Amino acid sequence: QVQLVESGGGLVQPGGSLRLSCTLSESLVSPYVLGWSRQTPGKQRVLIAAINNGGSETYDDAVKGRFTISRDTAKNTVDLQMNSLEPEDTALYYCTVFVGGSVTWGDGTEVTVSS
Numbered sequence: 240q241v242q243l244v245e246s247g248g249g250l251v252q253p254g255g256s257l258r259l260s261c262t263l264s265e266s267l268v269s270p271y272v273l274g275w276s277r278q279t280p281g282k283q284r285v286l287i288a289a290i291n292n293g294g295s296e297t298y299d300d301a302v303k304g305r306f307t308i309s310r311d312t313a314k315n316t317v318d319l320q321m322n323s324l325e326p327e328d329t330a331l332y333y334c335t336v337f338v339g340g341s342v343t344w345g346d347g348t349e350v351t352v353s354s
Contacts, residue, residue, distance in 0.1 A: 241265050241343055243334040248348030255352070256322045261334030261345060263315040267292070271338035273310055273317040277330035277350075286335060288319055302328075324352045 242264035251257050259275065267273075274289035287299040288308040296308055307320045317334065329352050334345035 240341075241267065241336055241338070243336060243343060243345035245332065245334045245345045245348040248332060248350045250351045250353065251324055252354050253325060253352055255324050256320070257324065257350060259319040259321065259332055259334075259348060259350075261317045261319075263317070263336065266312070266315055267336070267338050271336065273308075274335040274337070275306075275308060275317075275319045276333045276335045276344070277328075278333070278347075279330045284333065289335075290317065321350070324350075326352045328352050 244262050245259060247257060247259040269292040272289050272291045274286050276284050276286045278284040285299060287302045288306055290296045290308045290310055298306060305323045310317045329350060331347040331349050333347045336343045
């Protein structure tokens with residue numbers, strides 16, 4: 240099973256930017272989907288951005304236009320560029336992989352948006 244390691248979380252002021260990165264332990268065999276999910280206490284984990292093996296991107300309405308997902312197949316990484324951050328974006332962010340009929344989550348990286 241692929242292992243995922245996230246990095247890049249932290250504290251940022253409203254309106255600021257952060258870039259999250261996820262490194263996969265191995266290359267994936269198509270078809271697959273790479274994504275980022277987030278979760279706040281008491282709420283369900285939500286997939287907010289995804290990119291498939293063909294390069295097609297999808298976004299949750301809450302982040303569309305502000306967040307951008309990208310991948311580097313040579314480095315086995317998937318990043319999430321987050322701009323115009325809002326306090327409502329505060330959450331634990333998880334790298335997510337869908338492949339072979341299963342889903343794998345990283346341990347998560349915390350993002351706090353506060354002044």
